[in-house]
Structure formats: structure tokens, C-alpha cells
Amino acid sequence: MSDEKKTLLKVEGLTMKFGPRGRQNTVIHNVSFEIGEGETFGLVGESGSGKSTIGRCIIGLYKPCGGSIRFQGEIMEPGEMRREIQMIFQDPMASLNPRKKVGDIVGAGLDIHKLYKSREERDELIGSILERVGLSRDQANRYPAQFSGGQRQRVGIARALIMNPRLIIADECIAALDASIQAQIVNLIRNIQRETGTSFLFISHDLSMVRYLSDRIGVLHRGFLLETGKPDELFGHPVHPYTRNLLSSIPSPNPIVQLHPEEHYDYETSGIVYENGTWHTVGESSSHLVLCTDDEYVKWGAGK
Amino acid sequence: MSDTAEVILEIKDLDISFRSSGETIHAIRGVNMTMRRGETMAIVGESGSGKSVTMKAAMGILPDNAVINGGSVLYRMESGSEPVDLLKADTGWLRDNIRGRSIAMVFQDPMTSLNPTMSIGNQLISAIRSHENISRSEASGRAVELLEEVGITDPVRRMRQYPHEFSGGMRQRIVIAIALSCNPSLLICDEPTTALDVTIQDRILDLIISLQQKRSLSVIYITHNLGVVARVADYVNVMYAGKIIETGTIFDVFYDPRHPYTWGLLSAIPDGESSDELYSIPGTPPVLSEEPVGDAFAPRNPYALEIDFKEEPPMFPISETHAAATWLLDERAPKVERPRELNERIEKMKREASEYVR
Numbered sequence: 273m274s275d276e277k278k279t280l281l282k283v284e285g286l287t288m289k290f291g292p293r294g295r296q297n298t299v300i301h302n303v304s305f306e307i308g309e310g311e312t313f314g315l316v317g318e319s320g321s322g323k324s325t326i327g328r329c330i331i332g333l334y335k336p337c338g339g340s341i342r343f344q345g346e347i348m349e350p351g352e353m354r355r356e357i358q359m360i361f362q363d364p365m366a367s368l369n370p371r372k373k374v375g376d377i378v379g380a381g382l383d384i385h386k387l388y389k390s391r392e393e394r395d396e397l398i399g400s401i402l403e404r405v406g407l408s409r410d411q412a413n414r415y416p417a418q419f420s421g422g423q424r425q426r427v428g429i430a431r432a433l434i435m436n437p438r439l440i441i442a443d444e445c446i447a448a449l450d451a452s453i454q455a456q457i458v459n460l461i462r463n464i465q466r467e468t469g470t471s472f473l474f475i476s477h478d479l480s481m482v483r484y485l486s487d488r489i490g491v492l493h494r495g496f497l498l499e500t501g502k503p504d505e506l507f508g509h510p511v512h513p514y515t516r517n518l519l520s521s522i523p524s525p526n527p528i529v530q531l532h533p534e535e536h537y538d539y540e541t542s543g544i545v546y547e548n549g550t551w552h553t554v555g556e557s558s559s560h561l562v563l564c565t566d567d568e569y570v571k572w573g574a575g576k
Numbered sequence: 577m578s579d580t581a582e583v584i585l586e587i588k589d590l591d592i593s594f595r596s597s598g599e600t601i602h603a604i605r606g607v608n609m610t611m612r613r614g615e616t617m618a619i620v621g622e623s624g625s626g627k628s629v630t631m632k633a634a635m636g637i638l639p640d641n642a643v644i645n646g647g648s649v650l651y652r653m654e655s656g657s658e659p660v661d662l663l664k665a666d667t668g669w670l671r672d673n674i675r676g677r678s679i680a681m682v683f684q685d686p687m688t689s690l691n692p693t694m695s696i697g698n699q700l701i702s703a704i705r706s707h708e709n710i711s712r713s714e715a716s717g718r719a720v721e722l723l724e725e726v727g728i729t730d731p732v733r734r735m736r737q738y739p740h741e742f743s744g745g746m747r748q749r750i751v752i753a754i755a756l757s758c759n760p761s762l763l764i765c766d767e768p769t770t771a772l773d774v775t776i777q778d779r780i781l782d783l784i785i786s787l788q789q790k791r792s793l794s795v796i797y798i799t800h801n802l803g804v805v806a807r808v809a810d811y812v813n814v815m816y817a818g819k820i821i822e823t824g825t826i827f828d829v830f831y832d833p834r835h836p837y838t839w840g841l842l843s844a845i846p847d848g849e850s851s852d853e854l855y856s857i858p859g860t861p862p863v864l865s866e867e868p869v870g871d872a873f874a875p876r877n878p879y880a881l882e883i884d885f886k887e888e889p890p891m892f893p894i895s896e897t898h899a900a901a902t903w904l905l906d907e908r909a910p911k912v913e914r915p916r917e918l919n920e921r922i923e924k925m926k927r928e929a930s931e932y933v934r
């Protein structure tokens with residue numbers, strides 16, 4: 273991708289540990305990836321694999337213990353927050369203050385950064401962003417409790433979008449919604465991304481939505497990024513045994529064609545040691561990469 | 577799946593309202609379903625469509641503010657016995673014979689079914705001893721066997737552990753072990769894997785399928801994941817606004833869906849190929865504090881006919897196993913085709929299926 277698009281975000285060797293000194297638990301191991309201008313990078317992995325932690329390091333909620341995060345070419349200070357990077361959360365209700373009117377929730381960022389000259393300008397900005405996400409202007413005067421789950425997620429998107437971000441981190445932002453509402457929100461995200469050229473880090477455990485939305489996908493397991501590639505590369509020719517297991521576990525809506533994992537993947541007994549892996553390109557592709565040893569590379573048939 | 581097996585559960589014209597803060601919500605508006613012994617049935621639909629309430633009614637665990645307006649839930653406890661109407665049964669009898677006995681339930685969040693302050697061994701032992709007069713040590717031996725059966729390794733040691741010491745998938749296995757401890761005939765799984773990762777989901781579904789075969793259980797899955805339905809079920813009931821709007825075998829519903837709502841649900845699944853806009857059903861489900869006029873789906877239905885806004889459609893039979901409640905199936909209705917994209921998708925699924933079988 274970097275050959276086509278300018279790099280917006282570059283994460284290199286990101287490492288994150290939690291816990292008291294001496295008994296620290298490494299949660300993110302030396303993770304590197306890039307997101308181009310206007311690109312959507314999908315991050316998938318089971319719960320506890322470290323997806324949210326990576327998102328929080330980028331947005332500045334956590335201070336990484338190692339590695340660097342570059343935004344528009346500049347190294348970000350650990351814990352630095354930028355207006356250009358915004359976040360959409362999973363549970364719209366938990367992230368919206370129930371006692372505040374929706375207009376004030378959406379306008380909070382404008383208020384903090386004093387991004388308007390008059391009350392009228394502020395209300396206009398809020399009104400137009402509400403319309404942009406499929407709500408009406410007069411809903412600014414309502415409270416979150418009066419909104420459905422899908423509408424609240426629209427509020428969450430409006431609150432991020434109003435800051436004109438260059439990068440939006442969407443952490444499981446459709447997980448709590450019904451299938452038909454999920455599709456509405458995913459379409460909204462895609463349209464916004466096409467119109468504004470905003471980049472997205474789309475974090476989800478819903479692999480089919482990630483496939484649909486992403487330009488490139490990264491597979492995370494136990495804090496290691498194991499494989500990255502374009503959706504067709506990853507779904508068409510998954511190389512890492514973990515990725516293969518993950519993809520074949522998705523139940524298909526075709527009653528007769530159910531893939532089923534050939535065998536259940538268990539890291540402890542797999543014989544694979546993630547720490548020993550280095551990045552290898554798969555076949556001829558410059559975008560399809562897998563973390564493995566030279567021996568595993570041959571064994572998994574990644575060279576072809 | 578065999579249509580000669582006896583009917584184990586038959587729900588007829590179930591009608592339930594809720595009273596809450598001065599409002600009446602007509603949550604279940606005439607539900608009918610039939611299930612035979614050993615079958616797997618799925619109920620799908622958006623949240624609020626009435627899936628859980630229907631099953632709670634079947635177990636006699638409706639909340640106090642529920643009002644049963646009518647209908648019956650006929651359940652045949654043992655093979656060859658007379659069916660009993662669970663809606664008319666006495667609460668004490670239900671507690672002693674049905675709930676957690678003949679019918680067991682597994683919920684989405686295992687933590688709601690487990691006691692965080694009690695070791696899982698003690699929870700299993702007390703579940704076993706609550707319906708069987710056996711010694712503690714005998715029950716303990718049975719508990720170990722059950723844990724083994726649901727795939728928990730090193731069960732003797734793990735008996736002493738507490739729920740928080742297990743992962744989400746392992747906790748759900750423990751809940752399944754507790755559900756099985758009473759040797760139920762019918763297992764109701766309400767979104768059993770919704771909170772789990774796909775790899776764990778796959779293993780839990782495998783587990784339920786294998787237990788079902790071993791113990792000849794009848795299983796009802798409540799889910800909104802159509803992939804899960806296609807993977808596990810024999811029959812599907814699609815619910816919308818307190819009614820079943822399409823019913824059939826999984827082959828009927830996935831390869832030949834007839835209700836526009838089912839079309840919408842199937843179209844909204846990303847198929848991994850087209851990069852066009854994802855199909856989404858416009859609007860949101862109705863609030864059932866007001867009685868819908870005509871078909872409850874009409875305002876969201878791009879194929880709605882004039883009559884849909886006036887009169888509720890009956891269930892139109894399509895085949896012996898397949899029926900749908902849409903006026904499009906009335907002989908007077910204009911001929912309406914399924915959306916082209918969905919038809920292409922179905923054709924592709926059928927092609928893949930025939931290649932898969934060969």
C-alpha cells in the first residue's frame with residue numbers, strides 16, 4: 273500500500289506491558305504496521321489478544337513501553353492526544369453521558385478546542401454533522417436514552433467526525449448492534465471514508481465485516497501481529513495456522529458448505545514460538561506478510 | 577431430523593403482553609411452532625422480536641409483569657406420554673418437573689448462570705443433588721464425569737476452582753454441564769455463543785452437536801447469527817415483531833426464502849465478494865406499545881403491497897415444511913421477484929453446495 277498511498281500512521285515495534293514492576297505482563301509484543309492516507313486497516317483477533325490496547329496506545333490513552341508511533345511523519349510522544357485522531361467505541365450508551373443533550377455530547381470536542389467563533393456557528397456545525405450521520409438537527413436537544421442502539425452509534429460517529437480527524441479508530445463499534453443495523457453503520461462508515469478520505473483503524477472480531485470494510489487486515493493473537501494482507505490475500509490464501517483456524521471457524525450461511533477447522537489450533541501444543549518469528553513476504557505479494565521462522569515459511573507453503 | 581418422530585413441543589397461538597410504566601407492550605402476537613424429538617430448531621430475528629420471551633413462556637419463567645393473553649405450550653415430557661400445557665401447569669409442578677429438569681436452558685452470559693462465590697464443583701454437586709437423592713461423593717463423581725463430557729481437562733482439580741478462574745468459553749462449557757446434570761430432554765440455548773470468539777464458538781457448537789447425538793437431545797437455538805443457524809439447525813423460525821413470519825427447513829429458508837424480511841436478513845450478510853454497498857433493511861423494528869395496523873413489517877418493506885398497510889397476512893403454506901406470512905404469496909398478488917443480488921447469491925450457494933457434495 274505504501275507504494276500507492278502516503279503513510280499516515282506508522283507503528284513500529286509497539287510494546288505494551290501491564291502490572292507492577294518486576295511482575296509485568298507483556299500484552300503487546302513488538303507490533304508494527306502502517307495505515308495509508310484514506311486507507312482502512314482492519315485489526316482482528318480473539319478477545320484479550322490486545323486489539324483495544326493497540327488502539328488506546330495510538331489515541332494516547334496508554335503510554336507504550338516500547339516502540340514508536342509516527343503520525344504524518346512525526347513521532348508522537350507517549351500518551352500524546354491529537355485532534356486528528358478520534359475514536360468510536362463499542363458501547364454507545366456507556367460512552368455517552370446520559371445527562372447531557374446529544375448536541376452537547378457531539379459538540380464537546382469543539383468546546384474543548386474552541387473551534388468556533390459564535391454560538392450560531394457551533395450549532396450549525398453540530399446540526400450539519402448530525403444530518404451527515406443520518407440523524408436530524410432537532411435531535412440535538414434530546415438525551416441519549418431517547419435513542420436506539422443504532423442511533424447512539426451514529427451519535428458516537430458524529431462526535432468523532434466533527435473534529436475533522438485524519439484517522440478514526442473504531443473499536444468494536446458494531447458489536448452491540450443487530451445485523452440489519454450493523455449494515456447501516458458499516459455503510460455510513462464507508463461513505464464517510466470515501467467522501468472525506470479519513471483513514472480508519474477498524475477493530476473487530478467480526479471477520480466478514482472486517483473483510484468487507486478493510487483495504488488491508490492484520491491478524492493479532494496473544495499480542496503478536498501474525499499475518500497481514502489484503503482481504504483477498506488473507507481470505508484466499510491464509511498462511512499462518514492461526515489465521516487458517518480463525519477463518520475456517522466462521523460459520524457460513526450456506527447450510528451445506530460448512531468449512532470447519534481441520535484441527536483446533538492450540539498455541540501451547542502447536543510447536544510455534546511467536547517470539548522466534550520474523551516477517552516474511554508471502555509469494556510475490558508485497559502486502560501479504562506472515563510472522564514465522566524460515567522453516568515454518570517452507571512448511572506452511574508460504575513461498576508459492 | 578425425521579418427520580416420523582413424535583412432537584415434543586407444540587406452541588399454539590401464544591399471545592403475551594407486558595405492562596410497564598402505564599404502557600402495554602404486545603410482545604408476542606400469536607406464535608405457532610412445532611418441534612419433534614431429537615430435532616434442532618433455530619429462532620432468529622432482531623433483538624426485541626420476542627425470541628427470549630417465547631422460550632421463557634415455554635419454561636414458565638416469565639417476569640411478573642407479563643400477561644398471557646392466550647395460547648398453549650404443549651410439552652411431552654416422556655416419549656409416548658400425553659402432552660401437558662405448560663401455561664396451565666402449577667408453578668410447583670413446573671419447578672419440580674420442567675425447569676432445569678426436563679427442559680434446561682443455557683444463556684448468552686455464563687456469569688449470569690454461575691455463582692461467583694462457589695467453586696464449580698460445589699455448584700455442580702448441588703445441581704445434581706437437587707434432583708437426585710444421592711450421596712455427596714456419588715454426586716461428586718458424577719460432576720467430574722460431566723466436566724469431562726463437556727471437554728474440561730483435568731476435571732478433578734478444576735472442581736475446586738471458581739468461575740473467574742475460567743475463560744468465557746470454559747465457563748459456557750460449565751454452564752452446559754450444569755444444564756445436562758438433570759438429563760434434560762430439551763435444551764434451550766439463548767445466544768449461547770454470541771459473547772464468544774469464532775474459534776471458541778466453533779468448539780462450543782461442536783460440543784452441543786455431539787452431546788445432542790449422544791444423548792438424543794432436542795435443541796432450540798435462539799440466535800441472530802444466520803451462519804450459526806445454517807451450521808447447527810434442522811429447522812428455522814424467523815421472528816419479527818412478536819410473530820413468526822417464515823418457517824421451514826434450513827434448506828427452504830436459505831435456498832428459497834420467501835418473506836421480504838428474510839430476504840433482508842440474508843442480503844445483509846457480507847458475502848466477501850461484492851464491494852458494493854451492503855444491503856441494509858431500512859428503518860427500525862416497531863415499538864409494540866401500539867398495535868401495528870396491517871403487516872408490522874410493511875413500513876420497512878420495499879415490496880409492501882397496499883393490503884400490507886391494512887391487513888395482517890396469514891401464514892401461507894409453500895410446501896409441507898415451508899410457510900411464510902407475506903401477502904406476496906397470495907394468489908392475487910402481483911408477481912414479485914427476489915432482489916437480483918440475493919438470487920445471484922443463492923445460485924452461488926447452491927453451486928458451491930453441489931460442488932461440495934461431489
Ligand SMILES: Nc1ncnc2c1ncn2[C@@H]1O[C@H](COP(=O)(O)OP(=O)(O)O)[C@@H](O)[C@H]1O
Binds near residue numbers: 317318320322
Ligand atoms: N489497563 C489494563 N491493565 C491491565 N491489563 C490490561 C489493561 N488493559 C488491557 N489489559 C490486558 O491486556 C490484554 C489485551 O486486552 P485488550 O487489548 O483489551 O484485548 P482485546 O481488545 O483484543 O479484547 C488482556 O489480557 C487484558 O487483560
Ligand SMILES: Nc1ncnc2c1ncn2[C@@H]1O[C@H](COP(=O)(O)OP(=O)(O)O)[C@@H](O)[C@H]1O
Binds near residue numbers: 595629
Ligand atoms: N420484563 C419485561 N418488561 C417489559 N417488556 C418486556 C420485558 N421483557 C421483554 N419485554 C418486551 O418484549 C419484547 C420481546 O423481548 P425479547 O423476547 O427479550 O426479545 P429478543 O427477541 O431480543 O429475545 C421486547 O420488545 C421487550 O420490550
Ligand SMILES: [Mg+2]
Binds near residue numbers: 323325
Ligand atoms: Mg477490545
Ligand SMILES: [Mg+2]
Binds near residue numbers: 628629
Ligand atoms: Mg433475547
